[in-house]
Amino acid sequence: MSEIYVEDADRMRHGDRRLITDGRLEIGVFRVGDAFHAFLNSCPHQGGPVCQGKVMPRVEEHLSPGKESLGMDFSKDEFHLVCPWHGYEFKFETGAHPGSPSTRIRRFPTxxxxxxxxVVV
Ligand code: FES
Structure with a gap:
């Protein structure tokens, strides 16, 4: 294992990313809140450059007690990475697709x- 310097922490704000390479690996490193997350820049769907996608708040649907929709809203504290090719979303904390947890981006420790x-590779 080796550690690759990415950036000074105070030079990255929430939602910022850096793309780094290590040999044949291209890795995206993101700051979300106070946490840093690193993923292989290859989407598990069809290999798209997922780390070049948008950082978006999770969409939440509010329901009545009878399960009728009361409208949608953006989460204030949960964010997803959205692949630019076909829009698959992935949770930053796990790299998993929210609707199909076995579909996930390869994560690297930071x-x-x-x-x-x-980032540790
Ligand atoms: S390649 Fe990422 S959603 Fe299809």
Whole structure:
């Protein structure tokens, strides 16, 4: 295993990303809130460049006690990465598709040390 320097943590704001390469691997590193997440830039659907997609709040539907829709809203604290090719969404915390948890992006560990962000490959 090796650690690759990505960026100084204070130079990345919520929703920012950096794309890095390590040999033949292309990895996207994201800041979401105070957390950093790293994924292989290859979508499990058809291999699209998922790490070049949008960082979007999860869409929540509000239901009445009778299960009738009261409208939709954006989550204030849960965000998804949306693949730019066909719109598959993935949770940052797990890399999994919310509706099909076995469909997931390959994750890499990250760490912050001395104010610097690293990805472990
Ligand atoms: S390749 Fe990512 S959604 Fe199809």
């Amino acid at each position: 760490k912050v040390e001395g104010g610097k962000v690293y």
